[in-house]
Amino acid sequence: MVTGDSRAEITQRLRDIARDLLERGEVDVFIGYEEGSLPLRTTPAFITRPDDVSRLTWGALCENNLATYLPKFEGRVGVVVKGCDVRALVNLIVEKQIARDQVKIVGVPCQGVIDRRKLAGAVGEGPPVRSVEETDGFIIVRGSGFEKTIPVQEMLSPACATCVHPVPVLYDLLAGDEARSRGACPREDAFAEVERFAGRNVEDRFAYFAREIERCIECYACRQACPLCYCPECFVDRQSPKWVGRWRDLSDKMVFHLGRVLHTAGRCADCGACRRACPAGIDLRLLSKQMEKDALEFFGHEPGTDLEAAPVLATYRREDPDDFIL
Amino acid sequence: MGERGSGKALVMAKRDLGAFARHLAASYLVLAPIVEGGVTRFAVAGVDDIGGFGDRESVPAPSKRPLKEVFFPQEEVLLAFDAGGKVEVAAGAAAPADEVTRVAFGVRPCDARSLTLLDLVFDAADYKDPYYVGRRQGTAVVTFACTEPGVACFCTSVGGGPSDEAGSDLMLVEAGESYLVKPLSARGEGLLRGFDAVREAGDVELAAARDAEARAVGRVARDVPVDAAVEKLAGAFGDAVWEDLYRKCLGCAVCTYLCPTCHCFDIGDEATRAGGERVRNWDSCMFPLFTLHASGHNPRPSRKERFRQRIMHKFNYFVENNGRVACVGCGRCVENCPVNLDVRRVLETIAAL
């Protein structure tokens, strides 16, 4: 359980680490979180001067996956990562998008992050939230004429519920006590949701995704927020050949989303960045989670946990199973 | 649009909003903010949707998707052609309309204001966009003054306000148990024709409305130094500040697609064996492809240039060409940016240069 104390503690540790790294010249930039401009937001902070480290903060609202800024980063960089974030970072190292020696990984034993959509639901319609306070496992929201105290645990992002590595699997420095991280989800429970979903009939499943994807406005925030989507030119943007039509009907949107899921299959570790970035609240987690499950079941591959393991769907071994193909 | 209304303020009981909705629905296609899968957008609405509008305790500030798509949809077919070489304007594409057939209902003042900016582009003196202009001429705008602006709102900083009348044909202002009904154009008056449940507003209602407006203005939290920023931007193109400002930008199009005034688009052909269609879609200056030449040269090669373009276009180039900033302070870009890159902070930073 996260406590106010540990938040403050971690914040302090992060500031100390950042100051130290910057002062020693071990990094040129330190990427962490700072308070945002809206009550429920934090925002990525790019700190270059030791004096600015006091801007850094930590809490259940530190939702962004900062690894997304790392591909082809020039210079040496320190970056704050949660358990899920670092798995994307591992992929980026494996895929040579950043050199291991160029990045100082500052891990935080994660207590889970708040899902703003869930919180909005808990607050309900009505006057907007104008301020937020995080305390001992609770979040207090206030607006004109109301105040609500909501347990953080109930507001966590769905990805946090199935997280099996709340403590980063790889770090140079750990800003906090491993023991204080949120308990890991037992492996056998991690895919309960997708298993339930997979049990539904195919029409239902299709209808679910059709409903989700229909809302897409092709702003590509999901892609841009995704640390694994670093292609210089995305397949949807290709003009020759044009994979995705301009009619922007459901099938075109499907091609994009399903294509993206496939491109991240065996790499995606469910950090939830895409879902959070989406202004339409599209949730494709079930699909990407299924990919994660398949990678594990078929190939024994757990995305982003092994610096030596290449993305499983991009490599071929003779002994790979193929009986599921047909 | 069109001639100004008589300006005589009327009033209707809040409970009569349903009746008004039925009245409108009888003669017009009514488009109102509808929640679909958690996203609010202007879509064809039923009487209950419209009538229930006023029942909400307080309507959260603007619909997630902007009003512009009622006039300038995200995708639309401009032309159809067949293999034989016949080309025609796509069926259903709006031609200039002589009469009002649609009502955009439940519009927020910022969105209504955005139309006056889009008009400058699509209804320009040299070339008129018949699709936009046709829809605009055929659509009346019924606005609700804001009483509870959102935390991201900054309309007052860009010349608007919770009861800004620009772009509206009819405005409803909460006044206790009633709505003050302000016809702002002949078209707005036309909407009331045949609707009996209105009477002339009394002083009490007018005063109540004024109070509500003042309260709302007070609640628009931020005073953004837009004018100062506009002034500074004239010389800021080459400033090093962009280096810091753009950094966390992800390069997505949330800000531009949800912006009620952004209007960049793309035109492309979709072919079938029998012919095809020429299609227009929203596009975004945030995308690298927006300016990429066929040769591979890109005048705005990185996120930095593209981010700068967005800010410069809204607060400098547009101002130079039209005398107005291309922003209505609706706060959508602030609210929905995945990394909380807040345009208000950007303007503040620039103003402080």
Next chain:
Amino acid sequence: MGQATIRDAGANPYMPELATITQVTRETDANDVKTFRVEFRDPSTWERFRYMPGQFAEVSVFGVGEAPISITSSPTQQGYLEFSVKKMGQVTTALHYSSEGTVIGVRGPYGNTFPVADMQGKNIIFIGGGIGLAPLRSLINYVLSDEHRGEFGRVQIIYGARSSGDLVFKGELERWGARADIDQVVTIDRPEAGWSGRVGFVPAVLKEVAPRPEGAVAVTCGPPIMIKFVLSTLTELGFAPEQVVTTLEMRMKCGIGKCGRCNIGSKYVCRDGPVFTYRQLLEMPQEY
């Protein structure tokens, strides 16, 4: 700059006129540049389609899309339009695969024109590189036309390409070169067997030829890197920024100043350009 044509406000500016390709001319050895002569299917279109040198049109291959292409014919040549097209993207490739008789779409004319009025009585120096001669050709033929030749002073043409095979409008180059009222220099980048003309990059040749700025206007078009050096060379030669005219290339879609793509600073290349003086360029952000 010349005034943009303002079309009937009621018309649908996205509606192309249908035109038939009547002649395809291979320009380069590599055959990556072709000149298409087109005629409107409906002759009355000419009443709506009045253009001046410098303007462009949105040319479309139905099913593939539209591309902005400068008009390379001169309004003095009546009854047809000509477009010289380099095979680059999808539309231009599709055009290249179109043969005589193919019906294409043309809408326009768009953009401003070369400042013909301001050039009256002046010597004109044309400086072109590669396919960049295409927009200049419209003006050159306009200036050289019987009805207008008297309005301008001496004409100088400096034109270069990578190799002799990359030179465009070879027939016309010969005719121009033969005229007494024209000083023409054609150059290629590298020496080549069988080439007896000049060798060297256009800016260098320009420096050698050293046209005098007095009472002159320089009009240049070519690849960006050439333009960059031509502009500085002209400046060295004493040309004031106002005396130098060029055309800009930008990605465009609508052609009518709406889609936002060709926006540079407060200008829209499709509407405020594509012809700009060097002076104007200096005042614009360097985003082209």
Next chain:
Amino acid sequence: MACETRCPGGKTVGAVLVVGGGIGGMQAALDLAGSGFFVYMVETRPAIGGTMAQLDKTFPTNDCSMCIMSPKLVECGRHLNIDVITNSAVERVEGEAGDFTVTVVNRPRYVDPEKCTGCGVCAQHCPVGAARDTFNAGLGKRPSIYIDYPQAVPLAYVIDRDTCVGCGLCENMCLAGAIRYDDVPRERKISVGAIVLAPGFRAFDPSLRQEYGYGRYPNVVTSMEFERILSASGPYEGRVLRPSDGDIPEKIAFIQCVGSRDRAHGGRYCSSVCCMYATKEAVIAKEHAPGVQPTIFYMDMRSYGKGFDAYVERAKQEYGVRYVRTRVAEVAEVPATHNLIVSFESEHGRVVKEEFDLVVLSVGLEPPEDAGRLADVLGIQLDENGFARTGALDPLATTRPGVFVCGAMQGPKDIPETVTQASGASGAAGALLGSARGTLIREKIYPPEKDLRGVGPRIGVFICHCGINIGGVVDVPSVVEYAKTLPNVVYAERNLYTCSQDTQKRIQEKIQEHGLTRVVVASCTPRTHEPLFQETIREAGLNHYLFAMANIRDQCSWVHMHESEKATEKAKDLVRAAVAKAALLEPLERLPIEVKQSGLVIGGGLAGMIAALDLAEQGFQAYLVEVGPELGGHLRRIHFTLGGDDVQAYLRELVGRVMSNPLIEVHTSSEVKEIAGYLGNFRSRILDRSQGDGEAGSIREVEFEHGVVIVATGAAEFRPSGFLYGEHPGVMTQSELEARLASGVWPGHEQEQEQGQGKATEARGGLGPGPGLRRGRSVVMIQCVGSRDDEHDYCSRVCCSEAVKNAIRLKEADPDADVYILYRDIRTYGAREAYFEEARRRGVVFVRYPEGQMPVVLRSEAAEPGDGGGGGNGDGRLVVEVTDTLLDERLAIPADAVVLSAGIAPNESNKKVAQMLKVPLNESGFFLEAHMKLRPVDFATEGVFLAGLAHAPKTIDETIAQAHAAVARASTVLASGAITTEGIKSEVMKTRCTGCGLCVEACQYKALEIDPKDNVAKVNPALCKGCGLCAATCRCGAITLKGFTEEEILAEVSALC
């Protein structure tokens, strides 16, 4: 090279005569011509193609015979360095190895092949319509002026003067003026350095077997006749009909061994191929007419080849082919119906009569008709069966130096064996003539490629009728009309056979006539035919890659056989897709790559040594790497051949030659660690422990560069478990028995010497007394230990012959010994059959045990302690329990020795080698060749070849032939010193590449690396095989496979939508 010593007189002519234009002759000719020799191919028939041209399908892959062969046909026909001389015979041979003068007599054809266009107008007008169609095995009729088959090479008509009425119509009709009535025989003298004989075989004439009624009953046909019945180009257009009434037969009987294994009527030998071809014909008949019920009457099922057992198994299981083990006694006709009554003895001795609608006689293979004459002309000896005599240890050399033999002329054999021998013989000839390589060949000069830059597509579409193969299902004319309407198509036509030589000419003419810039052929599969058409258009000045193919046979007419209309629609779709792709095709460049003229041979056994020697004799450096401490491999365990040759002496001689050859570098106790590079430019690293293992500095790491790799890793005798093997000293394997026999472990040795047989015995290694085997006792051999069982789905091929060989040895040494061979099928194929016969004659008892009931070896309860001897070491005697199918009884055979005929098991290390070379293994663990039928020693990976037991179990002579063949194939690469790469390659678009390196991991050919400078992937075009894996792996779409770009594929796909 070796020529100085081998070619007396020193003169060496760089040309070779190939006698016979069947598949063997063609393969030999192509290999020779490919490795720098000019070839004269003399064929007696008017066209080349041989028997394979007449076959419908081939086993065990059911490939269409003509389809897989026709590219070779055409290549021979148009090869600059192959002079195809048809309708001709070799009349005289003078001179000697290295310098022969051959007189060839050209029989009159009465048609000038240079002028004839093959248009066929003459045949249409010929008044004679009923001449016997020899190509269709006499089942059909043809005019007097004819071609054998539409793809014939050369495509020139010939007049059969025996039936010609001399009316002159053909001469009148021939626009080309090609008819020559006054044609006379012509003699031609050619000068060659060597001769390769490949005249094929003659089918046994079954009318000699009166009891089967061939010639009397219309519905008794030969297997070749049935083959033509099945063929789409045959007299019944591929419908299974019987000759008497054209009805579809239901019950078809196949009678095996007609003219084989038959001392009375035909050859004593086994014809080797009939079991398989009958099975194939049964399967194909069933495919053509599902109602057919085939029964095969056989004696032993000799499906001994690679993949053959599995094929027979499939015939049984999937096709319901019935197999009856018996010898058919008689066939009688029911006159009213022309049905046939087949009488045979059932397995249990009852006489059964069964009625059939059609009887197919599986006729044997006999030496070719003019074998005797040829032997005289060439001065070579024939063996007792009339085939060319060769040695078991030199299977390709005839008795006359410089004259080599391959294919059925050397003994009955199937296509892959023939092709292997053909390559082998060409290799042997090449080795002989090495010094004259390249002296007489002509280089192909192509016209310059047309400059098509920027020229839009002008597509020509050629649609193949393929007899009824396509035309019988698809309405080809309507597809042609449709093709004409497609965008960019400026010309379309149909061809009877688009692959025929005249059509190639026609395509070229059309390219010029219509200014075509892209060509689409709609016919069969690009796998076999694309190179042919690419070559055709290249000769017309178009880049090879401006070609697209629509497969309207395999993917259309074959699979939609019964839906003509839909198939036609689909054919249109496929053509439309190909046209759409063709419009986007771009010229691609083929790069020349230098070839290192050396080879790495992995494995120092028989195959490896032969290969190394061949390489050296052809003048190439050879690196021979053997994992064991000594050369010899499995051959070290074999002491004598069936015919009695001293294998060990041969081995010693061979090792001596290898060790002393200056061009061979031998590394024993060595292991290949790494093979990098590609065809022509391999670089290998080996660890040589021959100087000792483990001591500092004793392990040498050696690196060398080489142009080819020959995999000859061998195999080993399967180590059995059970049967008390390893538990009882009296239980041994055949090779263990052979070792004992060789070291004379047999009582009676002295006696034999006394009887004056000492000399023979000596030659056979000297038999003497020893432990384990004693005179007058019983030896039981158990066949199929580790073969044809659940773990080993293949036949080990050699064990039957080995058992027979050793059984004869035992019987020779002690005629009183009881020798039993417990078997399922005795597979002494070919001439080995004679030894089977001999074994029986000598009293070896053959007991057939049933499928799935392996004999059991037990210790005898009643041990006889008094026996003493080697066996009597307290382990007791042995008893073998077996069910005798003939007696239907369980037997308990006491034995003092049990010999297990253990199969050949693939080496475990094959996997490693396979991985290093990126070549496949089959399911059994043997290496998998590029094509079972026509590329038996090649791998799909270029520059890598295969020989010996690593490929599959085989005999010594087969191994030797294969090793020669592998080198012959290799030398087609090595000889020229340079090769040209394919144009289809990957290309990286730098701006899209993220440098993630996944393509590098994906590439099986090591063709990609990340360029550290700009951190993007880079393709090595020499290594890239164009497989496209990288393109598929690249998420960013940065990799394009030229020739298969996304645009092209999408155009194809969207044309279908």
